[in-house]
Every structure is written in C-alpha cells, then in structure tokens.
Amino acid sequence: MARPMPTPAVECCTPVGADGFDHADAAEAAKGFAALADPVRLHLLSMIVAAGDGGACVCDLVAPSGRSQPTVSHHLRLLREAGLVTSERRGTWAWYHAVPDRIAQLKAALA
C-alpha cells in the first residue's frame, strides 16, 4: 500500500516519518487509557484524587458509583493494575490513593 503509484506523475503525499511513539510505549499508554475508558472508573478515580493525601475508603465509594460492591472492587482492581491507584488495608477498611505520576505520564502521552 505504501504508495506504489498508479502513475509516476501522481504524488499521494509525503510519507509520515518516525512518530513520537515507541511500540512498547504505545502499549503501555494504551493500558492506562483502557483503565480510564469506563465512566465508573473515571468517577472512582476522580473521587480518589479529590480525597487527597488521606486517601479514599471503599465504603464511601460504593454508593456514589451506583454499582454493586463487587463491581466497584473489580474496577478498583483494574485501576490498581493500571498503576493509577494504590491500595492499603487499615484494619477493617481498605484505602485507595491516587498515583499522580502515572496520571501525569498519561497526560504527557497526549502530546
């Protein structure tokens, strides 16, 4: 496909050269964006970020999300596996913290 011209006289375009994306970087960024590709996860992450340094308790995330507790736990797991949040158990409750570096990294990928 890469421009075997119908006739030598017709020029399609200037081929796109090296792009800013390594294949490994693209795969890594895609995983991060996939974690953001769901309104529920976006909502959860937004609440966790808003909670600041103290972190957010799962018990306060279930009701606002409008989903069942197992579903919320599933989404939090995906956010954790994508590196966007970290989890910590404090006694009975589980606390989630945002990872600003990972968020900034995805923001940088949009450039």
Place this chain on the structure above:
Amino acid sequence: MARPMPTPAVECCTPVGADGFDHADAAEAAKGFAALADPVRLHLLSMIVAAGDGGACVCDLVAPSGRSQPTVSHHLRLLREAGLVTSERRGTWAWYHAVPDRIAQLKAALA
C-alpha cells in the same frame, strides 16, 4: 454501605464529597479514552498528529501500523467517531487530520 458504623465510636473516614466529574462529562471523557485504549489507534493518532496541518494519507498509515487495510479503516473510523480526527476525501485518497481541541479536552480531564 455508606458508613452504618459497627459502633458509633468508630469512624471510617470523611466521606468523599462532590467530585469534579459530572456523570455526562465522565461518559463523554470515557468515550474519548476508549478510543485511545488500543496501541494501533494510539500509533495511528500519533502519526496523524505528526503529519501536521497537511494531514496524513491512509495509504501511508496502513504499512506502519502492521495491520490489514480494513482493520486500519476500522480504527480510523473509531478515532473519527470519538472526535479525535476528521477525514476528508481528495480524489482517490483519504486524508485524516487531528483535532487538537478534543485532545486538549481529554488532557484536561486528567486533573
């Protein structure tokens, strides 16, 4: 779930208040991120952005993507439906342009 305490003395945490995300905004942003949640599309978008104002010809996107022509056409369609690129037919060839505003909008959603 939302904190019917085991005992009144134990406090779980301070409930997360209003977050920055409207539900409609979350759904809209999620659609955009879903379009970025694939390495092939990320690669395609990166090449289209790198092409600048002139735009990128599909004939130069197929080979670098490592996918078949119908698959590339499918991904470009998704990018177009997500508002990240626009398409324009110039005679035989199709040209794709990036939409910087939409990209900036997604970047702003990471805040």
Place this chain on the structure above:
DNA sequence: GCAGGGCATCGACGCCCGTCAATGTATCAA
C-alpha cells in the same frame, strides 16, 4: 470463641472489541 461487617474473589451471563477475508464503492488512467 462467636457473630457481624468490610472487602476481595469466583462463576456466569450478555455484549462489545480487534482482526481478517471478501465484497462494495468511487476515482483515475488507457
């Protein structure tokens, strides 16, 4: 030890996604 609550995991269901081969449509050249 026992009972209860918070959270994670499992199993199952329906749906959507990524991929390709085959086909269709529009344009250009001879």
Place this chain on the structure above:
DNA sequence: TTGATACATTGACGGGCGTCGATGCCCTGC
C-alpha cells in the same frame, strides 16, 4: 468502456469486558 487503485463496509470468529449474586477471608467487638 475497461481495468486498476484507494478506501469503506460486511460478515464471521475468538476473546475480553461490565455486571451481578454467591461465597470466602480478615478484622473487630462482644
């Protein structure tokens, strides 16, 4: 008109995702 080219669409397949109910694990309070 005929043939070739560029791109889009269709149909089909396998796999992964979002959701829930049921269940299991761990901690707390009695």
